[in-house]
Amino acid sequence: MAELSWALTVPQPAAWAISQGHQTVYNRQSGTDQRGWIAVCAGSYLDDDLKRLTNRLTGRSPESLDAHCGERNAIVAVARLVDVCEARGCDCGPWADKRLIHWKLADAVPLAEPVPAPHIVGHWRMPADLADAVEQQWQLTERPITGDEVTRGTQRDFLAVRDELLPLPGHAEGYRHVLLLGTTGAGKTTVVRQLLGTDPETERFPSTSTAKTTVADTEIILTGGGPFRAAVMFAGRDEIADHLRDNVWEAARAVFEGRSQEVIQNRLLDHVSQRYRFSYLLGRAALPGAGPDLDDDLDDDELVDGQASVPAARATDPGTTALVQNAVRAIEHVVTTQLENIRNAAGAGEDDRPFEEYVEDELETRVRRSDICERIVDAFLHAVENRFALLAEGDLRHDPDGWPASWSWECADRAEFLRVITKFSSNQAAFFGRLLTPLVNGIRTAGPFRPVWAEHEARLVLIDGEGLGHTPGSIAEVSTPLRKRLDEVDAIVLVDNAQQPMQAAPVAVMRTAAATGNGEKLFFLFTHFDLVKGDNLGSFSDRERHVLGSAENVLSEVREELGLAERTLRRRLDEARFFVGGIDRVLDPERVDPVRPKASLRTMRQLNGLLAALTEEAVPVEAGPARPVYKSGQLTDAVLEAVRAFHIRWRGALGVSLDSEVPKRHWSSIKALTRRLSEGHTDEYRDLRPATSLRTALEYAIFRMLQKPVRWTGPEPDGDEQEAIVGDISNALGRRLGKLVDRLITEDPRPDWTRAYEEHGKGSTFRRAQILIGDIYERAIPRALRDEPYENRFSRAVLAAFEETAAELDFIVE
Structure with missing residues (x-):
């Protein structure tokens, strides 16, 4: 059964406006106690009054709204119902009708494909099959919150090879490394295009789309001259x-x-995470007996972002068609055979799941272990490997087993370079069947990229990582690889949508950066500023204040939870904020947009201000001679707080603790987590991140402790000095704790993760949970016993890391 159960039917264009993140309030006659994720269903008609309001608030013409709002009686999006306001004198924004009750929505995710729905009005519970279908489309659309793909074990080798092929310049060469982060639709990759000066119609690098675009880290070195170079892993x-x-x-x-x-x-063909879309590489497969689908072709005016109309390139691939159809027939055979065996063999044994869920669980185990599965995988691997023959340029290297490992190339011609590099980064449908994008672990390029609006040369390395996504529940924490990136870079540009600023995902980055000594690296770039409109917003300053007003609640919460972190974030919002609009178009001071000349010039000034700020070396706060003194017992209390939070969360998620406020997670999600951890390529499954949740709990609890030393060795420093000292300690300690947590939760218990995954049959859900609780979590991170001091191998390891940090930074632990 899907986790998503409820739907809200709204007329068009409200369904479209909500799905695209424009409309954050929907007006109804009645309220609800429900909160959380709901499906947004487009009703059977278009409301003319809502159409006029949407036209005014989004700037979309009536004709454009008609074109975008064709869906009827279909689930078009998933959104989070965060609150219901019944106050008559509230200020819920321009979408709110003060005569009605306001349902407040956030984090809307348009579905990959609309799901047909029955004609039901209002707020209603979906049938199980409809909920599952919506959940599936939701999975196809959502993005993990990671800043780059996690690769266990061999990640450093990947980086070492990339450094060998194309060294990354650093401080010695006068370069600063800049990480760009942003949610889906905020325009992060479009910002990268602007900083490079690539043309959105003719060059299309990096690729953009309305859904998931960046699927592997792209590092771009801005050079003053020389050839264009690339290294791909x-x-x-x-x-x-x-x-x-x-x-x-x-x-x-x-x-x-x-x-x-x-x-x-x-x-x-296409993985549900959207990370491995093998149709990009192998092309599409025709359906058995299907002829050409005339309705599937687009007119030229329906193509977007300079997309060329190349029908031949979008045609299905004969080889892929044969491969896929043969595989499907084999899969149908193994499913039919194994289902009969499972039902015949089902005997006694306790299992709290419905019988069909038990059957599904057992079927997965048998399918994955079948010879047919391995033959299909081998056939696809062979087809994938053959696609590398399309690489006529550059040097392709293989690993000892003969699998392609890296590719490097150098070219003096910019147009030719971009034409070739798009094979590794593009998502254009016209090139399906010829793109290596799904196989790429990371891209590093270098060349004399410079936008025409730039007033000065910028010696930067731009790092465009996989975006902060809308994965339910995961947005409150920063993933392991992204957390490591925060320590490694010199600057963090948080690209945020000015129409819906300060949503949960960017706020999570802000909290973690500030609590780990990385807060001074933050720069805020608010996009879509041209779409921030309202009767009370008559000037740039008015709009700026309107956008920044969204930060006040966030900063108040940070102050309550993390103390000094609020000072850091408020200062960065005051000193390092920029506002841009219309960046999807070419910006050129010699060809200013005649429709919006002031906005275009202002955006160019803002981008130049950002570049200037990014190239400046940060001036550290000079701390005086006084150093903090801590008691080891303070650290033990902080560790105990984090340990309790960790166990409450996971005992609830696994259904071991019935009184936990954390809901039990579906058995299939827990099983998928154990599979991911056993494979060793990642430490998470969607929002299930054991190492991340422990690391975050430790970082936050210790950061609070660090602000309360028992005394100082000299005169107590002022607020700025204390902020710098605490930041330095939390950063140095965080690096040590990250390695400790990875080892204890992810690396050392790998055999136990495998054993938990391999559990199957009746009672496997309970046995799997017991392995996770008893053999992994409690063995690595013992629970506290009532009325006994928290002293064990884990607490001693954290104390040792703290004492090492004290020796490095010259503070005292008693």
Whole structure:
């Protein structure tokens, strides 16, 4: 059963406006006690009054709204219901009707494909099959909150090879490393385009779209001259094989669910996470007996962002068609055979799941272990490897097993360079069947990129990582690889949508950066500023204050939770904020947009201000001679607070603690987590991140402790000095604790993660939970016993890390 259960039917264009993040309040006659994720269903008609309001608040013409709002009686998005306001004198924004009750929505995610729905008005519970279908489309759309793809074990080797092929300049060469982060739709990659000066119509680098775009880290070195160079690393054969096994199971589950042939084929080709979309590489497969679909072609005016109309390139691939259709027939056979065996063999044994869920669990185990699955994976791997023959340029290197490992190239011609590099980064449908994008682990390029609006040369390395996503529940924490990146870079540009600023994902980055001594690296770039409109917003300053007003509640919460972190964030918002609009167009001081000349010139000034700020070296606060003194017992109390929070969360998620406020997670999500941890390529599954949750709890609890030393060795420093001292300690300690947590939760218990994943049959959900609780979590991070001091191997390891940090930074631990 899907986690998503409820739907809200709204007329067009409200359904479209909510799905695109424009409308954050929907007016109703009645309220509800429900909070959380709901499906947004487009009703059967278009409301003319809402159309006029949407036209005024979004700037979309009536004709444009008609074109975008064609869906009827279909689930078009998922959004989070965060509050219901019944106060008559409230200020819920321009979408609110003061005569009605305001349902406040956030974090809207348009579905990959609308899901047909029954004609039901109002707020209603979806049937199980509809909820599952919506959940599936939601998975196809959402993005993990990671800043780069996690690669266990071999990640440093990847970086070492990349450094060998194309060294990354650092401080010695006068370069600063800049990490750009942003949520889906904020325009992060569009900002990168502007900083490079690439043309959105003719060069299209990096690629952009309304959904998931950046799927691997892209590092771009801005040079003053010389040739264009590139180094590309590829995911290993084992990692690709693991994801192909996921696809085989997803296709088998579609067969089990009685889904259409098209759905089965799509699941076999494209991973539900959108990270590994093998249709980019292999092309699309035709449906059995299908002719050309005339309705599937787009007119030229429907193509976006300079997309070329190349029908031949979008045609299905004969080789892929044969490969996929043969695989589907084999999957159908194994599902039919194994279902009969499972039902015949089902005997005694306790299991708290419905029988069909037990069948699904057992079917997954048998499909993944079947010879047919391995034959399909091998066939796909062979087809994938053959696609590297399309690389006519550059130097392709292989690992000892013969799998492509890296590619490097140098070219003096910019147009030719960008044409070739798009094979590794593009998402254009016209090139499906020829793109290596799904296999890329990371791209590093260098060249004399410079926008025409730039007033000065910028010696920067731009790092465009995978975006902060809308994965439910995961937005409150920063993933392991992104957390490491925060320590490594010199500046962090948080790209935020000015229409909906300060949502949960960017706020999570702000909290973590400030609590780990990285807060001074933050720069805020608010995009879509041209779309911030209202009768009371008559000037740039008015709009600026309106956007920054969203930060006040966030800063208040940070002050309550993390104390000094609020000072850091408020100062950065005051000193390092920039506002831009219309950045999807070419910005040129010699060709200013005649429709919005002031806005265009202002955006160019803001971008130049950002570049100037990024190239300046930060001036550290000079701390006086006084140093803090801490008692070891203070650290023990902070560790105990974090340990309790960690166990409450995971005992609840696993269903071990019935009184926990944390809801029990579905058995299939827990099983998927154990599979990911056993494979060794990542330490998370969607919002289930054990190492991240422990690390975050420790960092926050210790950061609060650091602000309360028992005394100082000299005169107590002022607020700025204390902020700098605490930041330095939390940063140095955080690096040590990150390694400790990774070892204890992810690396050392790898055999236990594998054992937990391999549990199957009746009672496997309970046995899997017991392994996670008893053999992994409590063994690594012992729970506190009542009325006994918290003293064990874990607490001693944290204390040792703290004492090492004290020796490094010259403070005292008693």
